Amino acid sequence: MSDSGQQQQAKDVCQPEWPENGGEWSDGEDGTNMDCGLLQAMAEEDEEIDVHNEETFGMDLDVHGTTEAPGDLLQFGDLPPPPPPPPPPPELKPPSPHGSPSPPRQRPQYLSRAPPGQRGRGRAQRGGLGRGQMFDDPAVMRTVQGRPSIKGLDSAIVDCGDAMYQNTFEDDYMAPSSRKTRRVSGSILQDSAIVCVIDGHRGQHPTSNFLDTPYPVSPFRGRRGELRGSYPRRQFGHRGLSRMHPSVVPGSPILSRQPLTPRQHYNQTGGFMFPTNRPCPSTQSLPPKMMQHRFGANSPRPSPIYSPSSNSVQHFRYPGPVTQLHPQHKRLLSQKQRIFQRKPDNWDPYCNLMTAKEKEWITRLQMIQLQSEHPYLEDYYYQEYYRRIEAKMAEEELGIRGKREPLKLTTPYITKTDSYTPVVHIEGSLGQVAVSTCYSPRRAISAVHAVQGKGPHEEQKDIRQQRLEVLSKIEKLFVVLLEVEETERMKTTVLSEAEERRLREKTQAKVQHIYSQLQHHEPLDSGGEFLPFLLVSKGKRLLARLLPFLKQDTALRILSIVTCNLPTLMSRDTEEALPVLYPPLRNVIGGLTFSQLIEALKDFTSDSLTCESLTLACQNKFGLSLLYALLSHGEKLLSSGVPLEPSIGDFETWTDTIFQVAGQLSQCSLVEPLLLPSNLLTLFCRYLDKRTVHQLKSNMESATGYLALPS
Amino acid sequence: MMLTLSLVGKDVVVELKNDLSICGTLHSVDQYLNIKLTDISVTDPEKYPHMLSVKNCFIRGSVVRYVQLPADEVDTQLLQDAARKEAMQQKQ
Numbered sequence: 001m002s003d004s005g006q007q008q009q010a011k012d013v014c015q016p017e018w019p020e021n022g023g024e025w026s027d028g029e030d031g032t033n034m035d036c037g038l039l040q041a042m043a044e045e046d047e048e049i050d051v052h053n054e055e056t057f058g059m060d061l062d063v064h065g066t067t068e069a070p071g072d073l074l075q076f077g078d079l080p081p082p083p084p085p086p087p088p089p090p091e092l093k094p095p096s097p098h099g100s101p102s103p104p105r106q107r108p109q110y111l112s113r114a115p116p117g118q119r120g121r122g123r124a125q126r127g128g129l130g131r132g133q134m135f136d137d138p139a140v141m142r143t144v145q146g147r148p149s150i151k152g153l154d155s156a157i158v159d160c161g162d163a164m165y166q167n168t169f170e171d172d173y174m175a176p177s178s179r180k181t182r183r184v185s186g187s188i189l190q191d192s193a194i195v196c197v198i199d200g201h202r203g204q205h206p207t208s209n210f211l212d213t214p215y216p217v218s219p220f221r222g223r224r225g226e227l228r229g230s231y232p233r234r235q236f237g238h239r240g241l242s243r244m245h246p247s248v249v250p251g252s253p254i255l256s257r258q259p260l261t262p263r264q265h266y267n268q269t270g271g272f273m274f275p276t277n278r279p280c281p282s283t284q285s286l287p288p289k290m291m292q293h294r295f296g297a298n299s300p301r302p303s304p305i306y307s308p309s310s311n312s313v314q315h316f317r318y319p320g321p322v323t324q325l326h327p328q329h330k331r332l333l334s335q336k337q338r339i340f341q342r343k344p345d346n347w348d349p350y351c352n353l354m355t356a357k358e359k360e361w362i363t364r365l366q367m368i369q370l371q372s373e374h375p376y377l378e379d380y381y382y383q384e385y386y387r388r389i390e391a392k393m394a395e396e397e398l399g400i401r402g403k404r405e406p407l408k409l410t411t412p413y414i415t416k417t418d419s420y421t422p423v424v425h426i427e428g429s430l431g432q433v434a435v436s437t438c439y440s441p442r443r444a445i446s447a448v449h450a451v452q453g454k455g456p457h458e459e460q461k462d463i464r465q466q467r468l469e470v471l472s473k474i475e476k477l478f479v480v481l482l483e484v485e486e487t488e489r490m491k492t493t494v495l496s497e498a499e500e501r502r503l504r505e506k507t508q509a510k511v512q513h514i515y516s517q518l519q520h521h522e523p524l525d526s527g528g529e530f531l532p533f534l535l536v537s538k539g540k541r542l543l544a545r546l547l548p549f550l551k552q553d554t555a556l557r558i559l560s561i562v563t564c565n566l567p568t569l570m571s572r573d574t575e576e577a578l579p580v581l582y583p584p585l586r587n588v589i590g591g592l593t594f595s596q597l598i599e600a601l602k603d604f605t606s607d608s609l610t611c612e613s614l615t616l617a618c619q620n621k622f623g624l625s626l627l628y629a630l631l632s633h634g635e636k637l638l639s640s641g642v643p644l645e646p647s648i649g650d651f652e653t654w655t656d657t658i659f660q661v662a663g664q665l666s667q668c669s670l671v672e673p674l675l676l677p678s679n680l681l682t683l684f685c686r687y688l689d690k691r692t693v694h695q696l697k698s699n700m701e702s703a704t705g706y707l708a709l710p711s
Numbered sequence: 712m713m714l715t716l717s718l719v720g721k722d723v724v725v726e727l728k729n730d731l732s733i734c735g736t737l738h739s740v741d742q743y744l745n746i747k748l749t750d751i752s753v754t755d756p757e758k759y760p761h762m763l764s765v766k767n768c769f770i771r772g773s774v775v776r777y778v779q780l781p782a783d784e785v786d787t788q789l790l791q792d793a794a795r796k797e798a799m800q801q802k803q
Contacts, residue, residue: 437728438728475795478795479796479799482792482795482796541788
């Protein structure tokens with residue numbers, strides 16, 4: 001930004017425009033383009049703003065009264081003896097440490113930087129902001145009643161004619177009198193400060209000149225007057241004292257919002273001087289310093305664009321009494337400040353949104369909140385961190401080297417004690433125990449097999465294998481049987497003769513197939529025909545359903561097998577599936593001739609184990625029932641009058657059997673038969689004496705639970 | 712599924728793949744053979760005490776291993792024949 005350009009623009013700015021184009025504001029301070037009247041108006045407005053600022057931010061003056069080192073432009077420490085000494089925060093004087101060494105440094109910097117933009121800025125602002133209505137921002141506080149206090153203040157940014165840090169340090173070296181002035185009106189001081197600064201800026205006077213002005217002022221008013229007087233002395237034409245005074249009145253409301261010419265000027269200078277986006281070193285801990293945010297890019301800005309960061313970085317001023325930083329922190333901050341101060345800044349059109357005062361005000365607000373009586377409680381890690389840094393730096397200074405390395409986090413290695421056994425192994429088991437999973441459900445463990453686990457493996461395998469074979473065969477035959485039954489059911493439909501015959505043949509073939517299959521099983525040593533199948537319950541069922549389809553002779557065969565092997569069947573009938581055979585066998589028996597009957601009965605009684613078999617039969621439902629059936633049939637035959645064709649010795653066998661059975665029945669306890677034929681007692685009566693019959697009857701009745709029959 | 716549908720209202724024992732057996736009244740069945748049981752009790756040993764307070768439950772069909780049907784409610788012969796026929800059809 002060249003001065004010439006700014007000067008040209010100064011004219012342009014002399015319009016009621018919002019100072020959006022801060023960059024274009026030119027410095028009219030050189031005097032050539034400035035209108036005195038305009039300046040006057042601007043000055044008036046500035047005064048009002050200053051008054052307001054004073055009232056608003058008056059408190060901050062105390063903070064920065066550390067050293068009033070005359071040459072210390074950037075001194076913002078506390079006043080030497082603040083009448084009500086604000087609780088002197090231990091960490092308070094951050095500016096001081098850096099202030100004292102730095103001011104000489106800073107001042108020249110300041111001054112050197114002043115020219116580039118300041119002059120133009122200020123003037124332009126003055127020119128441009130001659131209209132109060134430009135700053136009619138509802139967000140801006142218009143009146144300040146009474147002594148301004150931070151808490152009572154509105155959080156809105158007050159439009160004040162503060163310059164950037166120049167203003168602030170104006171406050172500082174107002175410090176001596178700031179105590180008084182604080183009471184009176186902070187804004188007034190500000191005003192004075194502004195004036196001084198402005199003068200300093202505008203005229204680009206040497207520092208001494210600049211600094212001289214505020215110092216001799218001890219009474220506020222006097223100083224102010226003097227300052228104000230000096231004001232017109234400069235380029236701003238006259239700012240009559242009289243004009244000032246009204247605004248000096250403490251607590252006087254801000255009459256109108258004033259253009260922020262001086263502030264803008266300084267703001268922009270500040271923008272120039274300090275890179276806006278310079279990272280603030282204190283950003284971590286001091287939120288106010290981090291305030292980069294503008295108060296709305298689009299909102300009417302009460303002040304010209306002001307870059308808080310630039311300001312803050314530059315002078316790093318935090319309100320003294322309210323700041324409670326760790327000393328190490330402050331040291332670091334000040335160090336960083338010094339580093340950053342020298343960097344040239346790039347113009348940021350959005351800088352200088354806030355004046356220094358505003359920033360400081362906010363800063364104070366926030367710092368107050370950070371105060372605490374228990375720092376270690378409130379923010380332990382902050383304290384701890386800086387304590388550690390302090391310790392480390394102290395150590396470094398002392399030259400302690402070879403410190404232990406930063407502690408490493410080591411987790412002890414714990415060897416796994418539990419070892420996972422993927423395979424469950426049971427003693428004595430054959431390999432892996434069957435563990436049930438979703439994909440391989442638990443295998444059924446047969447208790448019988450467990451008992452038989454004595455024999456060699458091959459035998460068991462064989463047995464299992466045979467069983468499986470039998471079962472699979474049964475299943476296959478079952479399918480055929482189902483077909484047979486299906487055809488049988490279908491016989492209700494009327495079919496042609498040929499078809500019927502065909503069907504019948506088919507059926508017979510199938511039946512025969514089943515029969516033959518059942519008859520002969522591969523390992524013929526398994527007990528003869530049908531037996532392996534009969535031993536399996538499924539086989540019994542199959543046979544039972546097959547029997548109706550068999551011709552009599554084949555059926556008889558089966559019957560004989562059953563009767564012959566009855567003990568075996570009975571003993572191995574774990575599932576009590578034998579009764580399923582009873583109905584068909586009964587039918588078969590019903591078709592027996594006497595001779596066949598005798599034959600069958602012989603099976604019951606013939607072998608040496610007759611007694612046992614009989615006894616067993618009596619114990620077994622099926623056996624007993626079968627016996628009863630046989631006897632009943634015999635009785636039926638005998639009493640039917642049908643001419644029997646007995647073979648030789650049939651009748652003897654018959655009577656013998658009767659007696660044997662009767663004797664057996666009367667002795668052992670009987671189970672309830674599946675069916676108790678009605679003619680049994682009649683039979684017995686024929687052959688036995690009454691007493692025996694009676695005994696039999698009672699026995700049978702007790703078993704069955706109902707009266708057998710009337711004798 | 713028709714079989715299980717026909718058993719709605721009867722007491723069944725559902726054995727799950729995690730070996731948990733639950734006895735209860737069959738409330739409903741769906742196409743996935745999800746089962747809702749009411750008034751349940753854990754059969755076999757009560758080694759699943761967390762089920763003590765449960766009265767009704769919904770069992771996802773995929774976790775069921777067996778559904779033990781009441782013997783008297785079902786014609787086992789017919790069922791077996793039907794199963795065989797179905798197996799035959801599936802083979803073909």
